[in-house]
Amino acid sequence: MKNKVSFEFRRKSIHVLLGLILILLIYFDLLPPLFLACLIVLGIILSIIERRHRLPILSIFLDLFERTDARKKKPGEALVLYLAGAFLAIILLPKQVAMASIAVLAIGDAVSHTAGISFGKIKHPLNDKKFVEGWLVGLLAAFMAALLFLNPIEAFAAAFAGMIVEAFEIVVMGREINDNLVIPPAAGLAVLLVRLIKL
Numbered sequence: 001m002k003n004k005v006s007f008e009f010r011r012k013s014i015h016v017l018l019g020l021i022l023i024l025l026i027y028f029d030l031l032p033p034l035f036l037a038c039l040i041v042l043g044i045i046l047s048i049i050e051r052r053h054r055l056p057i058l059s060i061f062l063d064l065f066e067r068t069d070a071r072k073k074k075p076g077e078a079l080v081l082y083l084a085g086a087f088l089a090i091i092l093l094p095k096q097v098a099m100a101s102i103a104v105l106a107i108g109d110a111v112s113h114t115a116g117i118s119f120g121k122i123k124h125p126l127n128d129k130k131f132v133e134g135w136l137v138g139l140l141a142a143f144m145a146a147l148l149f150l151n152p153i154e155a156f157a158a159a160f161a162g163m164i165v166e167a168f169e170i171v172v173m174g175r176e177i178n179d180n181l182v183i184p185p186a187a188g189l190a191v192l193l194v195r196l197i198k199l
Contacts, residue, residue, distance in 0.1 A: 005117055011065050012110035015082070019106020022086050023099045036087045043080040050075040082180040089184035093192070096149045097158075101188040103145035104162035109183060112138020112166060126167040139163045146187070154191045161190030 025031035046058060051074075062075050085105060089098040116134020124130040142159035150158060165186040170177040 005114070008117055009114055011067070012114050014065050015110045016106050018079075018082060019102050022102050023106070026090065026095065026099050026102070031090070033087060033091050036083060036090065040080055040083050040087060043076060043083060047074065047076040047080060078178060078180055081178040085181045085184040088181075089188055092185060093188040097154075097188045097191045098184070100146040100149035100155065100158050100191065101162070101184040103148065104142040104158050104187040105180065105183040107145035108138045108142025108159060108163055109166050109179065110138075111141035112163065124167055126164075127169055129169075130167060135163060135167055138166070142187075150191060154194050157190040157194045158187040162187035 022031065046055065049055060050058060050062070058076070062071055066075065066078070082105070086098075086102050089101045092098075093101060112130070112134045114134075115137040116131035118134075120131025120133045122132040124132050124135055139159055142163055143155055146155035146158040149155075162183045165182050166179050170179070170182060
């Protein structure tokens with residue numbers, strides 16, 4: 001159990017770091033959507049190659065930070081979908097909302113998962129693989145992160161929507177959709193809905 005917690009903490013540290021890097025690049029207008037789209041395409045190509053051949057550097061990175069089952073079947077998929085989720089946020093949402101939505105993914109998802117496996121006891125009613133305690137701590141962390149970019153009502157809407165999506169196992173045509181892809185647009189659309197209601 002201790003080794004699992006240590007591994008997940010290491011994995012989610014990358015999750016947080018990547019989110020912070022993306023937010024900084026967006027803040028300083030250094031992340032054109034076209035460049036991010038090219039990174040996603042490159043990631044898909046490298047993932048396909050990695051399934052058959054171990055690539056220098058990339059293989060070492062995946063060995064350190066990716067779960068064994070995902071490493072064998074779909075190497076690097078979580079990272080590619082993380083970038084894809086950020087891409088959707090950038091092209092669909094205003095700048096501040098996009099940054100808040102990525103913060104919900106980076107902080108809320110990471111904190112929820114690590115807190116859940118560290119001290120979670122009560123199974124989440126929406127997903128028996130997750131814990132209520134982790135979800136609540138993740139919700140608070142996501143709210144605090146979103147609050148850096150939004151007012152309290154909008155920040156809570158973003159955090160709540162993002163963490164609800166994080167709790168579900170979303171299946172489309174028999175395939176589970178990674179929450180890295182759906183948390184940012186869900187969080188952002190919740191903010192836009194709040195703004196629409198306030199008009």
